[in-house]
Amino acid sequence: MAITIAIPFFNAEAFLLDAIRSVFAQTYQDWELLLIDDGSTDNSLKIAQSVKDPRVSVISDGKNKRLAGRLNQVSKIAKFEFIARMDADDLIFPTKLATQLSYFEKDSNLDIVTTGVYSVKNNLEIQGVRGQDFEYPSFGSIISRNLGVVHAAILAKKSWYERNQYDETLKIAQDLDLWIRAAKKNDFKIKSISDYLYVYREEGNITMDKLLRAYKNER
Numbered sequence: 001m002a003i004t005i006a007i008p009f010f011n012a013e014a015f016l017l018d019a020i021r022s023v024f025a026q027t028y029q030d031w032e033l034l035l036i037d038d039g040s041t042d043n044s045l046k047i048a049q050s051v052k053d054p055r056v057s058v059i060s061d062g063k064n065k066r067l068a069g070r071l072n073q074v075s076k077i078a079k080f081e082f083i084a085r086m087d088a089d090d091l092i093f094p095t096k097l098a099t100q101l102s103y104f105e106k107d108s109n110l111d112i113v114t115t116g117v118y119s120v121k122n123n124l125e126i127q128g129v130r131g132q133d134f135e136y137p138s139f140g141s142i143i144s145r146n147l148g149v150v151h152a153a154i155l156a157k158k159s160w161y162e163r164n165q166y167d168e169t170l171k172i173a174q175d176l177d178l179w180i181r182a183a184k185k186n187d188f189k190i191k192s193i194s195d196y197l198y199v200y201r202e203e204g205n206i207t208m209d210k211l212l213r214a215y216k217n218e219r
Contacts, residue, residue, distance in 0.1 A: 001030070001080075001081060001082060001101055001104065001105075002030045002031060002032070002079070002080035002081065002082070003028070003030065003031040003032075003080055003081075003082045003083070003084055003097060003101075003155070004031070004032050004034060004074070004078035004079055004080045004082070004083045004084070004158070005023055005031050005032070005033045005034065005083075005084045005085075005086070005097075006033075006034045006036060006070075006071070006074040006078070006083065006084070006085045006086075007019055007020070007023075007033070007034070007035050007036065007085075007086055007087075007088050008036040008038055008067060008070035008071065008074075008085075008088065009035065009036065009037060009038065009040065009044050009048070009088035010037075010038040010039065010040050010044070010064070010088075011040050011041060011042045011044060012040070012042075012044050012088035012089055013040075013042045013043040013044045013047060014089070014122075015088060015089035015090075015122075015201065016035075016044055016047050016048065016088045016089075017047055018091060019086060019087075019088050019089065019090060019091060020033070020035070020048075020051055020056075022091040022092045022093075022094075023086075023092065024053075025094045026092070026094055026095075026096065026097050026098070027094050027095055027097075027098050028097040028098040028101065031055060031080075031084075031097070032055050032056075032057065032078075032079055032080065033053075033055055033056045033057070034057050034059060034074060034077070034078070035048040035051070035056065035057070035058045035059065036059045036060075036070050036073065036074070037058070037059065037060035037061075038063075038064055038065060038066065038067075038070055039062060039063055039064035039065075044088070045058070045060055059073075059077075065168070066168070066171065067166075067174065068166035068167065068168045068170065068174040069166075069168045071085060071161075071166055072165050072166050072168065074161075075158060075161035075162055075165070078158050080158070081157060081158055081159075082101070082104070082155055082156070082157060082158065083155070083156055083157075083158050083161060084097060084100075084154070084155045084156075085152065085154065086152055086153075086198070087152050087200075087201075089122075089201045090152060090198065090199055090200050090201055091198075091199035092153075092197065092198055092199070093196075093197040093198070093199070095197065096115060096153075096197040096198065097155065099115070099193075099195065099197060100113040100115065100155040100197075101155070103191055103193070104155075104157075107191070109189055110135075110189055110190070110191055111156060111157050111159075111160040111187075111188075111189045111190065112154050112155070112156040112157070112160065112188075112189070112190040112191070113154070113155050113156075113190070113191050113192075113193070114149055114150045114151075114153045114154045114155070114190065114191075114192050114193070115131060115150065115153045115192075115193050115194075115195055115196070115197040115198055116129060116130060116131020116132075116150065116153075116193065116194045116195055116196040116197065116198070117129065117130055117131060117150050117152070117153060117196060117197075117198040117199070117200045118196050118198070118199050118200065119200050119202050120199055120200065120201055120202070120203075121201070121203045122201055122203045124199070124201075127202070129196055130148070130150070131150060131192065131193070131194040131195070131196060132147060132148060132192050132194055133192060133193060133194045134147050134191075134192050135190065135191040135192070136188075136189055136190070136191075137183065137188065137190065138183070139180075139183040139184055139186075139188075142179050142180055142183045142188065143180055143183070147192070149175070149179055149190065149192060150192070150198065151175035152198060152200060153197065153198035154190075160182075160187070163187060164178060164181065164182045164187060165178075166178055
């Protein structure tokens with residue numbers, strides 16, 4: 001089971017190389033890596049282009065399409081059956097992909113597996129953890145926010161993404177919107193594990209403006 005790993009990036013020169021290194025450190029090595037520039041104006045693109053490995057492709061069209069647009073793009077160009085995404089300033093533990101794939105091997109009906117996360121500062125100082133153990137959530141549990149899906153850590157079947165695309169008109173909460181739409185049509189066969197296999201840099205990411213916009217979108 002081969003995996004397409006996608007890292008969309010925008011002005012991520014400080015952390016992009018570390019994110020790429022964490023992909024190369026995976027115990028599971030049957031993958032391609034798509035580094036997708038979203039119109040960066042710093043040295044991010046040069047850093048991506050400096051990685052010399054036949055499994056790595058750098059994509060740059062000079063446009064700023066934002067995350068939802070880039071993730072929809074990934075589902076169209078991915079070569080392999082499974083798609084993993086990660087943010088350009090984050091890290092993944094070496095066993096992340098192998099662990100997630102093991103659940104697909106046990107249950108062929110699954111479409112998505114996500115993991116728990118360490119929330120850290122930019123210097124990797126741990127601020128907290130989050131993640132839940134659940135599978136096949138109901139529409140009610142998703143729309144009520146009783147269960148939380150860690151978006152950045154998901155590994156999903158390409159066929160699921162082809163049926164379920166992000167709404168590119170939304171600037172925030174695109175993930176929750178997608179979960180709700182998929183769950184409403186009974187197409188959200190996901191397993192969440194609480195193992196902390198993703199490192200999420202959140203320092204400075206949460207502002208009052210973002211929170212207010214997120215609450216508005218959720219309503």
